[in-house]
Amino acid sequence: xxxxxxxxxxxxxxxxxxxxxxxxxxxxxxxxxxxxxxxxxxxxxxxxxxxxxxxxxxxxxxxxxxxxxxxxxxxxxxxxxxxxxxxxxxxxxxxxxxxxxxxxxxxxxxxxxxxxx
Amino acid sequence: xxxxxxxxxxxxxxxxxxxxxxxxxxxxxxxxxxxxxxxxxxxxxxxxxxxxxxxxxxxxxxxxxxxxxxxxxxxxxxxxxxxxxxxxxxxxxxxxxxxxxxxxxxxxxxx
Numbered sequence: 001x002x003x004x005x006x007x008x009x010x011x012x013x014x015x016x017x018x019x020x021x022x023x024x025x026x027x028x029x030x031x032x033x034x035x036x037x038x039x040x041x042x043x044x045x046x047x048x049x050x051x052x053x054x055x056x057x058x059x060x061x062x063x064x065x066x067x068x069x070x071x072x073x074x075x076x077x078x079x080x081x082x083x084x085x086x087x088x089x090x091x092x093x094x095x096x097x098x099x100x101x102x103x104x105x106x107x108x109x110x111x112x113x114x115x116x117x
Numbered sequence: 118x119x120x121x122x123x124x125x126x127x128x129x130x131x132x133x134x135x136x137x138x139x140x141x142x143x144x145x146x147x148x149x150x151x152x153x154x155x156x157x158x159x160x161x162x163x164x165x166x167x168x169x170x171x172x173x174x175x176x177x178x179x180x181x182x183x184x185x186x187x188x189x190x191x192x193x194x195x196x197x198x199x200x201x202x203x204x205x206x207x208x209x210x211x212x213x214x215x216x217x218x219x220x221x222x223x224x225x226x227x228x
Contacts, residue, residue, distance in 0.1 A: 110159070
């Protein structure tokens, strides 16, 4: 149980285009999902907290108009990188908390590797 | 100062060795603590949660020292398959459930 999927697993796009990444909790419901970004040889940096049915909460320094987050259901959150540039190339990972779980456990998706040419 | 700090390593040890990692955190209100393992180009996987009383899972032992604000991970009898990056993560004592990760410590276990 507690499986989180991401789609796509990797994507290559041209500079200036937008890319949508999906994060799904497959066997549980998640009111809260988290989006992280990881550059090579660096740690995971939290970008934003995605809340079902409400606006996402962005971390300091993360542009909310560039990284659009939608959490329309209890099993799906999407991150759209708008007008992508080469510096947005990174490993994007989501995680989700089980609605019924009172512990702090977060389940991570397998990540999406974005390359912007 | 970073909220969560780790020695980046790499720690290069022979099979069978015992190796220990430390992780310090700056916010005294931090509530929960975790060790994750991350293999190259993969997502992090929860290794163990860290409790005040310390906890052990096979060859892995985690300890929390709230007074000094650090957590540790001890790996005994290292295996080649233990080679990975070990990330510590801290959850603040608020309602957000956000995790703050350290930069990770890389472990290389050699034959």
